[in-house]
Amino acid sequence: MDKSKFLSRIDLFQKLSTEELMQIEPIAPMNTIKKGTIIASPQHGGKLLYLVKSGMVRLYKLSEGGKELTVDLLRVGHIFGEIGSFTISSENMYAEAWEDCVICTINKPQFEQLMREKPELALHFIEIISTRLKEVEEMMEHMAYGSVRKRLLYLLHKLSEKFGSGFSMGENEDTDRKWIELEVKLTHQELASMMGSIRETVTEQLTELAAEGIVSKEGQRKPLRVHPERLKMAWDACR
DNA sequence: ACATTAAAGGGGT
DNA sequence: ACCCCTTTAATGT
CATH class of the missing domain: 2.60.120.10 (Jelly Rolls)
Known part of the structure; x- marks a missing residue:
C-alpha cells in the first residue's frame, strides 16, 4: 500500500x-x-x-x-x-x-x-x-483498506460535514432539500490528491456516483452537490 | 496521453 | 457594457 x-x-x-x-x-x-x-x-x-x-x-x-x-x-x-x-x-x-x-x-x-x-x-x-x-x-x-469507491464516499461525507450547506433546487422541497452543496472549489485532481488516488479514477467514479444520484454538478467549475441519504446507503452497501 | 469542452481573460468597439 | 477571440484549465476516454 x-x-x-x-x-x-x-x-x-x-x-x-x-x-x-x-x-x-x-x-x-x-x-x-x-x-x-x-x-x-x-x-x-x-x-x-x-x-x-x-x-x-x-x-x-x-x-x-x-x-x-x-x-x-x-x-x-x-x-x-x-x-x-x-x-x-x-x-x-x-x-x-x-x-x-x-x-x-x-x-x-x-x-x-x-x-x-x-x-x-x-x-x-x-x-x-x-x-x-x-x-x-x-x-x-x-483510507488504508477500502476500495476507491468506498474511500471516495467517505471523503465526500467528510467534505459535506465540513463544507456542506443546505440547498434547494426549486419547488419540490421534499426531495430537493436533501441535497448538500459543497462550498469549496474542488477539482477531480484535488479530490484525488486528498484520497491517494489519481484524477482519472476519480472522474470515472464520480460519473458512476452521478448516475446513481449520489452526487450532481451543474457544470465544470461549479460546486459539487451530494445527496447524504443516498451517500449513506451506498456506503452501507459496500462493506 | 490525447481530445473535448467549458470557462476565464483580454481587446476592441 | 457587450461581443468575439485567445488561452487556459477541467473533464472525459
Missing part, C-alpha cells in the same frame, strides 16, 4: 472560538496574502504559528515524484504551523493561500506568554492536538 495514502486526511484542526480569536489577534501581526502564495514551507522553517482570519489555506505535502498531497483545507479560525516542539501539523508541510487570505502570525515568545496568560487557551490547544490525532487515525482506517 502506498504510504502516501495514509497521509490523506481532512478536517484536521478544530477551530478556535471567536472569543479566543479576539484574545490572539491583538498581539498577532496581520498580513494580506494573495491567492497562490506559499505561506509556509519546510524551507522557511520560520518557527511561527499561523492563524487564518479570512480566506482559505491549503496544506499539502510533496511526494517523491513531486506530486502534491492535499492534507487539509483551512478556513477562518483554523491554526497551523509549529513553534519549537509545539507542532500543530506534521513536518514538511506546505501552506498555500488557496484564496486571497488574511493571516495572523505568532512567534514563540508571544505564544508562550499567551499560554501563561490564558491557560484556557493552552487547554484548547491540547484539545486541538488530540482531535487531530483522532482524525488521523480515523482517516487512516478508512
Whole structure:
C-alpha cells in the first residue's frame, strides 16, 4: 500500500472560538496574502504559528515524484504551523493561500506568554492536538483498506460535514432539500490528491456516483452537490 | 496521453 | 457594457 495514502486526511484542526480569536489577534501581526502564495514551507522553517482570519489555506505535502498531497483545507479560525516542539501539523508541510487570505502570525515568545496568560487557551490547544490525532487515525482506517469507491464516499461525507450547506433546487422541497452543496472549489485532481488516488479514477467514479444520484454538478467549475441519504446507503452497501 | 469542452481573460468597439 | 477571440484549465476516454 502506498504510504502516501495514509497521509490523506481532512478536517484536521478544530477551530478556535471567536472569543479566543479576539484574545490572539491583538498581539498577532496581520498580513494580506494573495491567492497562490506559499505561506509556509519546510524551507522557511520560520518557527511561527499561523492563524487564518479570512480566506482559505491549503496544506499539502510533496511526494517523491513531486506530486502534491492535499492534507487539509483551512478556513477562518483554523491554526497551523509549529513553534519549537509545539507542532500543530506534521513536518514538511506546505501552506498555500488557496484564496486571497488574511493571516495572523505568532512567534514563540508571544505564544508562550499567551499560554501563561490564558491557560484556557493552552487547554484548547491540547484539545486541538488530540482531535487531530483522532482524525488521523480515523482517516487512516478508512483510507488504508477500502476500495476507491468506498474511500471516495467517505471523503465526500467528510467534505459535506465540513463544507456542506443546505440547498434547494426549486419547488419540490421534499426531495430537493436533501441535497448538500459543497462550498469549496474542488477539482477531480484535488479530490484525488486528498484520497491517494489519481484524477482519472476519480472522474470515472464520480460519473458512476452521478448516475446513481449520489452526487450532481451543474457544470465544470461549479460546486459539487451530494445527496447524504443516498451517500449513506451506498456506503452501507459496500462493506 | 490525447481530445473535448467549458470557462476565464483580454481587446476592441 | 457587450461581443468575439485567445488561452487556459477541467473533464472525459
